[in-house]
Amino acid sequence: MKKSAFDIESQQENLTSKVVVGLERISEVFKALLWDQAKATGLSPIQIQILVFVTYHKPELCKVSYLAQEFNVTKPTISDAVRVLLLKGLVEKKDAGQDSRSYIIGLTESGHQIVTGIEQFAAPVSSQVEKMSAEQLSSIYKSLADLIYQLNRSGVLSVQRTCYLCNFYENQEDGHYCHFLKQKLMETEIRIDCPEFESKPS
Template sequence: MSDSIFNPEDQLGAVSNKIVAGLERISEVFKVLLWEKAKANGLSPLQIQLLIFVAYHKIELCNVSHFAKEFNVTKPTVSDAIRALLKKELIEKDFSSADSRSYLVLLTIKGKEMVSATENFADPIKNQLLKIPSEEREALFNSISNLIYKLNRTGILTVQRTCYGCKFYEPKETTDYCQLLEKDLYTTDIRLDCPEFEEKAR
């Protein structure tokens, strides 16, 4: 067989292969932690992700079409999750949009309580990251943020709201700059999910 990322022999001396294999392991940990929290609260992983997303994002992003893009699932799958959350009285629909066929999703009081109970599912990963020296964490974040941007630019990652893809972002020789905030951007200032994000022209 040709060179494979998942063949231990092909990982020898191939750092890129090792990184991809490592990211796959971490993604498995993320899924396991999410599943455990979902089962403990009688929800599906997607239902938890939808609740958390609604809690922390602009209302105009909280609709079926955007959820499908955000979580890389079909609209029917999102609709099924929304029906389940409505039945559990964790969300409600807002039909105030000009388009009577569409609606926005809002959290109920029970929904906000569920977010508080479930949003810490990834804390075990964060706790291990906090044990890594700050300089190494900064370098790791820099690599991840650049990888996310490049995956989006190639069409593999459909949704991203990172500085690198924003029209307000201005790369410079030493320190990058945000035209909206009118401030220099250091590595730790780069956002992966910016509320003011506006996609720049490709």
């Protein structure tokens, strides 16, 4: 059987394992920062994630079913979190148009105010990343974008809004091209959460 990346002996001789363990450590950082913010605000981590997501994404994505996929949790988990946010007056339900079984989650004025503070939960990570050189940033970004794409292709990461999966993207002989922006994209211009993203027809 293949050795686990967490096998501390074999890990030392295997760069793949070290990268996997490194990514796991970084995922722990985000969990810890979210929990710190949760304790400070009396919100749960998933409630914070919903508030931040709703702030920056178009209304058609701000639905229970989409949020469940985005955060890899069940629809009842999102519904419960939204119910508490409604009680706290931080979000409101908006009509989803033709779909009467669904609703769009929008922020109230109080919701907008609280997001200004809680969205800073990742600032300790940003302040370290800012210290990297342009070459380091470019290299790490390309690796991350590729990894996210591969994890989506293999079914591990369900929802993505990256160029590689977008209807407007074309991999041309001389590089990447966006038919929405009508321009070539350098490696660092590839987006991993694009507001103009449109899924390829299945």
